[in-house]
Amino acid sequence: MTEVRDELVKKRYASERRFRFYGAAALILTALFLAVLLIDTVIRGIPAFHETSVEVDVNVNAADVDPANLPGGNYDKMIKEAFRAEFPEVTGRANQKALTALLSTGGADALRSMVIADPSIIGKTVTVPVLLGADADMFLKGQLTDQTIAPGKATLHVARLEGEEGFVLTGEKTGEEAEKQLGLATGDVVRFQGGAVRVTGMQNGYLKADPVLPPDAAFSTGNFDAGQWDIVSFSVPQANRRINDNQALWLDKLKQDGRIENSFSWRFFQAGDSREPELAGIRGALVGSLLTVLVAISLALPLGIASAVYLEEFAPKNKWTDLIEVNINNLAAVPSIIFGLLGLAVFLNFFGLPRSAPLVGGLVLALLVLPTIIIASRAALKAVPPSITEAALGVGASKQQAVFQHVLPLALPGIMTGTILGLARAFGETAPLLMIGMIAFIADVPQGFTSAATVLPVQVFLWSDLPELAFKSKTAAAIIVLLVVLFALNAIAIYLRKRFERRW
Amino acid sequence: MNAPVHHQTLITPAHPKALASGQFKVTARDVDVYYGEKQAIKKLSIDIPDRAVSAFIGPSGCGKSTFLRCINRMNDTIPTCKVTGLIDVDKRDIYDPNIDVVQLRAKVGMVFQKPNPFPKSIFENVAYGPRIHGLAAGKTELDEIVEKSLRKAGLWEEAKDRLAQPGTGLSGGQQQRLCIARAIAVNPEVILMDEPCSALDPIATAKIEELIDELRQNYCIVIVTHSMQQAARVSQLTAFFHLGTLVEYGDTNEMFTAPQEKRTQDYITGRFG
Numbered sequence: 020m021t022e023v024r025d026e027l028v029k030k031r032y033a034s035e036r037r038f039r040f041y042g043a044a045a046l047i048l049t050a051l052f053l054a055v056l057l058i059d060t061v062i063r064g065i066p067a068f069h070e071t072s073v074e075v076d077v078n079v080n081a082a083d084v085d086p087a088n089l090p091g092g093n094y095d096k097m098i099k100e101a102f103r104a105e106f107p108e109v110t111g112r113a114n115q116k117a118l119t120a121l122l123s124t125g126g127a128d129a130l131r132s133m134v135i136a137d138p139s140i141i142g143k144t145v146t147v148p149v150l151l152g153a154d155a156d157m158f159l160k161g162q163l164t165d166q167t168i169a170p171g172k173a174t175l176h177v178a179r180l181e182g183e184e185g186f187v188l189t190g191e192k193t194g195e196e197a198e199k200q201l202g203l204a205t206g207d208v209v210r211f212q213g214g215a216v217r218v219t220g221m222q223n224g225y226l227k228a229d230p231v232l233p234p235d236a237a238f239s240t241g242n243f244d245a246g247q248w249d250i251v252s253f254s255v256p257q258a259n260r261r262i263n264d265n266q267a268l269w270l271d272k273l274k275q276d277g278r279i280e281n282s283f284s285w286r287f288f289q290a291g292d293s294r295e296p297e298l299a300g301i302r303g304a305l306v307g308s309l310l311t312v313l314v315a316i317s318l319a320l321p322l323g324i325a326s327a328v329y330l331e332e333f334a335p336k337n338k339w340t341d342l343i344e345v346n347i348n349n350l351a352a353v354p355s356i357i358f359g360l361l362g363l364a365v366f367l368n369f370f371g372l373p374r375s376a377p378l379v380g381g382l383v384l385a386l387l388v389l390p391t392i393i394i395a396s397r398a399a400l401k402a403v404p405p406s407i408t409e410a411a412l413g414v415g416a417s418k419q420q421a422v423f424q425h426v427l428p429l430a431l432p433g434i435m436t437g438t439i440l441g442l443a444r445a446f447g448e449t450a451p452l453l454m455i456g457m458i459a460f461i462a463d464v465p466q467g468f469t470s471a472a473t474v475l476p477v478q479v480f481l482w483s484d485l486p487e488l489a490f491k492s493k494t495a496a497a498i499i500v501l502l503v504v505l506f507a508l509n510a511i512a513i514y515l516r517k518r519f520e521r522r523w
Numbered sequence: 524m525n526a527p528v529h530h531q532t533l534i535t536p537a538h539p540k541a542l543a544s545g546q547f548k549v550t551a552r553d554v555d556v557y558y559g560e561k562q563a564i565k566k567l568s569i570d571i572p573d574r575a576v577s578a579f580i581g582p583s584g585c586g587k588s589t590f591l592r593c594i595n596r597m598n599d600t601i602p603t604c605k606v607t608g609l610i611d612v613d614k615r616d617i618y619d620p621n622i623d624v625v626q627l628r629a630k631v632g633m634v635f636q637k638p639n640p641f642p643k644s645i646f647e648n649v650a651y652g653p654r655i656h657g658l659a660a661g662k663t664e665l666d667e668i669v670e671k672s673l674r675k676a677g678l679w680e681e682a683k684d685r686l687a688q689p690g691t692g693l694s695g696g697q698q699q700r701l702c703i704a705r706a707i708a709v710n711p712e713v714i715l716m717d718e719p720c721s722a723l724d725p726i727a728t729a730k731i732e733e734l735i736d737e738l739r740q741n742y743c744i745v746i747v748t749h750s751m752q753q754a755a756r757v758s759q760l761t762a763f764f765h766l767g768t769l770v771e772y773g774d775t776n777e778m779f780t781a782p783q784e785k786r787t788q789d790y791i792t793g794r795f796g
Contacts (some may be wrong), residue, residue, distance in 0.1 A: 336602055406639035410702070412597065414652035414709055415629035424651075425641060 060502075064495030070284040070297060071156045072148040073122075073273055077101040077130060081142045089135045094127035098149055106269060108232070117266055123150040125298045148280055153296035153489035154261040155270055159279060162488070163262055164255035166271075171248040173200055177211060178240040180227075186216050188226045197226050206256050208264050211248040213238060217257075217264055231264045261488070287496065291462045292478065296489030299482070301497050303464045307377055307457070307472030308446060308504075310465060314381020315388060315445050320438055322385070323392030324427075327434075330393070331400040332422045351390035358387045359454030367455060374456035375471040383451045388441035395437020399430040432519035439512035443505050449476040475501045548573040548713055548743035549594055554608035556589055558601070563589045565767045567608070571760075573712075573743040576735060578754035578775065580747075581764035582790065587747045590764070591715050594745065595631035596624050612713065629656055631713040632706035637722050638698030640690035640705070645682050648690040648701055649673060652709035668708055676704035677734050696727025703734065714738065716746040720753065732757050751791055755779050763787045 077097050084092035099119045103109065109118050126149040133147065134140060157163050176189045188209065190197040198221075203209065205220045214234030219227050234241075251271070257263050262270070273279050290300030326347075334340045362383035366372045372379050403426045411421035452458070457473050458481065465472035473481070475497060482494040549571040556564040564586040571577050579587035589598065596617060598604040610617050617627050629652070640648050649669045652658075659665035669686070673679040678700045682693075690701050699719055706714055716735070720728040735757045738744060748754050754761050755775060762772040763786075771778065771787045782788045789795055 404639075406635060406637060407641065408600070409597065409633075409635060410639045410641060410705070411651075412600065413595070413628060413633040413635070414655075414705055415625050415627075416651075416655055417625050420655055429642065 057502075060495050060498050063492055064497075064499045065492075066157075066160050066162065067492040067496035068284055068287060069160070069281055070150060070286060071159050072126075072129075072150045072280050072282070073102075074146050074278045074280060075101045075105065075149045076144055077147050078144045079130070079134060079141050084134060084141050086138060086141070089138060090131060092131065092134065094130045094134070098122065098127045098130060098147070102149065105273075108235075109269075114265065117263065118269060121152055121155040121266055121270065123152045123297045124295055125293075126150045126152075150286075150297060151279075153487065155266070156297055157489055158260075158262040158267060158270060159274065159281075162492070163260050164253045164267075166254075166267065167252050168271075169202065169250045169252070170246055171209075171243065171250060172202060172245050174245060175201060175209070175211065175243045175248050176240070177209075177216070177228075177243070179234075179238060184230060185219075186228045186230065188216070188218065188228050194224045194226065195221065201226075201250075203250060204252065206253070208251040208253075208268065209248060210251060210268070211241065211243045213241075215251075215264075215268055232268060287493075291464045292460060292473070292481070293462060294460075296487050296493055299490070299493055301475065301478060301500055303461055304473050304475045304478035304497070305500065307380075307461075307465050308474040310377035310468055310472065311380040311384060311452075311457075311474055312442060312445055314378055314468060315384035316438070316442055318381065318385035319389045319392050319441065323389050323438070323441075324396050324434060326389075327393045327396030327400060328422060328427065331397045332426065333418070347390050347393050351394060354450075355387055355448055356450040356454065358383050359451030361386065362451060363454045373469050373471075375459050375461065375473070376469045377465060377472050378468040379455050380452050380457050380472070380474065381468075383455060384445040384448060387448060387451060388445050391441040391444065392434075392438050395441070396430070396434045399433025399437065400426060402433060403429045432516050435515045435519075436512045439508055439515070443508045443512075446505060446508065447476055447501065449474075449480055452477055475504070546573060547571060548612065549745070550609075550611045550614075551590075551593075552609040554590070554593065554606065554610060556586070556593060556598070556607075557603075557605045559603040563767055564593075567767075567769050569762060569769055569772060571743060571745060574739060574741070575760060576739050576744045576746060576758040577760040577762065578746050578748055578758035579762050579764060580749075580751060580754050580790075581770075582795065583749075585764040586767040587762075587764040588717055591717055591745060591747050592633075594713065594715055595628050595633055597628075597633065599624065629709045630711055631715060632709065632711035634699070634702050634706055634714065634716045634719050636718040638695055638702055640693070640698050640701050642689060642691050644687045645673075645690045645693070645701060646686040649704050649708045652705060656709055658709065672704040672708040673701075675707050675738070676700045677730065677737075678704055694727070696723050696730055699723060699727070699731060700734065703731075703738075707738075711742065713743045713745065716744065718747050718749060721749060728753070751779070763790060765790070 075098065078101065080097055083094070083097055099122070102119060102122060103115055106118055109115055129149065130145075130147045133145065151159070154163070173190050178187045178189070179185075180187060188197065188201065188203070190200045192200055198204075198218075203218050203226065205218050207218045208231055209216050209218065209228065214230065215232040216228035217231050219229050221227070251264075251268070253260070253264075253267070270279070286298070287300045288305075289302055290298060291303035293299040330340060330344065362379060366379045366382055367374055372382075407425050407429065408421050411425045412418070416424070452474055456471075458477055459471060459473065460481070461471050461473050463470070479494055479497045479501060482490045482497060547570040550569070552568045554564055554567040555562060567586075567590060579591060581587050592598045593606055593610060594612070594617075598606060606618060612627070612631060615622065617631075641651065643651075646669055649672050650659075650665050653665060653668045659668055670679060670683075673682055678697060681697060682701070690698065693701060699722075703714075703719075719735075720731050723731065732753065735744060735746065739759075746754075746758065758775045760773065761775045761778045763770045763778070763782075763784075765786055771782060771784045778787065779791060782791060
């Protein structure tokens with residue numbers, strides 16, 4: 020027996036331990052990044068799956084609805100009037116406009132469908148959930164500003180300034196000491212019986228405030244004990260947020276009255292795209308994606324498998340087939356945008372197919388995934404042991420019988436796995452579809468293979484580009500849907516492989 | 524190279540029927556086989572009788588398997604393989620362009636080195652051949668063929684209750700007998716066996732050898748083997764291949780007791796190979 024030198028053995032074990040450590044570290048780092056990405060996306064996306072609406076008692080005015088044309092009724096007007104009636108103290112055009120601006124432009128949809136479903140409610144008063152606008156929605160979800168409400172701790176004295184639109188706030192003391200004593204800061208809103216004012220700062224030694232919800236005209240001075248007034252403070256100053264103090268207070272009031280409803284947003288899965296974040300949904304993109312991928316797969320699968328079978332089993336092995344093989348491998352590495360350009364030049368410009376259509380998108384994606392499918396299928400065919408072919412040939416099967424009755428069925432799980440992974444790639448592909456016009460804003464859910472459509476990843480791209488804050492969470496929500504679809508596809512691939520895998 | 528030595532005692536009591544009539548099932552004349560540039564078989568001529576077991580022995584790479592695979596044209600699947608010369612089965616040139624390879628392979632069945640049942644049920648394994656050749660008119664006829672083939676292969680008793688189970692679930696020896704049953708099912712006249720026992724344990728090997736001995740009554744069997752004991756046990760005729768040539772061919776007993784060529788003697792006494 021030869022003696023193994025100790026230090027050599029130690030070195031070998033140390034090297035192995037090091038390698039294991041590097042491997043584990045790399046794995047943990049990757050998992051961490053992935054976890055951060057997923058958690059961040061989910062946290063951002065979850066709010067978009069909920070929508071807020073306000074319950075409004077609407078008088079369905081017969082004058083505004085033509086029974087012969089129910090969808091054409093002026094429901095918008097009814098809703099707005101009813102909502103204003105909830106706040107009789109709000110007067111003046113600007114304030115009333117600010118009030119109705121809280122509602123979504125699609126807020127009347129629910130009422131319209133109620134009336135269409137049951138015309139007998141015309142002339143009656145019904146309670147309708149009215150969808151809130153994206154800004155109100157985000158404010159209520161706490162995405163615009165943090166809002167804290169603290170009860171007043173000392174006695175507050177409010178006096179209207181004569182001759183101007185302003186108030187002076189004093190406690191037992193005046194000026195900066197009053198500010199300290201009352202716990203007020205510039206920008207805070209002070210709510211008291213009958214009104215609300217916003218602290219604007221010191222002026223002539225007095226703490227000055229502007230009206231937010233002005234007390235009625237008769238009010239000139241008032242004393243409010245601790246507990247009779249409160250301070251509403253926002254983390255984001257009014258100038259930097261889309262909901263002003265008035266609107267914030269109205270929403271707080273509605274919330275306190277239990278009129279605000281937070282529900283799961285089926286709309287997100289049922290609506291097409293919209294310029295209004297609260298109305299925008301992913302159905303258009305989802306259907307577009309499905310149609311596109313359907314076209315892609317129904318073309319790429321038979322073509323890819325047929326090519327793979329021919330190249331692997333039948334084609335003579337010569338320089339031409341070698342050239343084809345090399346080029347298929349090259350095609351798999353071509354940047355996807357090039358396929359988009361090809362689609363633009365060939366399918367749109369030469370063949371004159373409709374732009375933005377799932378048909379063309381599917382054709383382009385079919386070209387894109389074809390090399391992947393061919394390579395995966397060839398690998399799967401190659402993995403079938405030649406003894407199976409020999410066995411079939413040995414009992415007198417023709418080459419074609421051997422391939423189609425024995426080799427192909429055995430290769431099918433591998434082929435399906437490759438195909439589904441190709442499909443997942445097609446599902447997540449954006450660039451080539453931009454070139455053929457699938458990036459257009461399309462509000463309608465596509466009806467067929469030739470109607471204008473967009474796809475999920477493009478929808479993500481479109482929404483991420485929009486300036487409205489509310490689209491940020493829509494973007495994250497669309498990403499979640501895309502990821503769920505992709506994970507599902509991969510799960511199917513794994514299942515198929517496990518289910519049909521055969522061992523020899 | 525010398526022409527192969529043919530024993531004068533070719534006609535022996537072990538296989539009187541075939542040889543007395545001068546009927547040979549397979550005959551080859553001046554066969555050359557090339558893999559690309561490399562010549563695997565050089566000017567090979569041989570006559571193989573019906574209803575007897577002929578064993579091909581020789582060191583690795585001597586061309587015995589290559590020649591075996593020429594007899595049912597399995598070498599066609601290798602693109603670089605080229606065969607010249609004449610190989611007749613039942614006096615018909617099997618490399619004639621008019622011959623149907625599929626028909627030929629139905630007539631000249633093959634059993635491979637490693638048991639290679641289809642990953643299907645035992646029944647389907649045996650039924651596949653008759654089905655593609657249209658040998659059975661209906662389900663009952665197919666059932667009969669399957670039973671008959673499995674019986675001939677000595678697998679019926681073990682397999683009759685599990686015909687629907689996958690053939691790959693059998694033991695190695697059973698799998699090889701299943702492969703023999705599959706080959707028998709299409710009514711071949713010649714059965715080529717390419718080292719059929721090399722992947723099997725001694726007990727399974729003994730069973731297969733027993734089976735080969737029984738099948739000899741009805742078929743022309745050609746077996747390639749690395750085991751000289753096996754050749755001695757199962758065959759009536761033995762051919763010794765070396766470096767692509769047929770060195771010696773004749774009665775097995777004669778061959779192992781009194782080889783005429785020095786190379787043969789060296790090989791069977793274990794001096795090389």
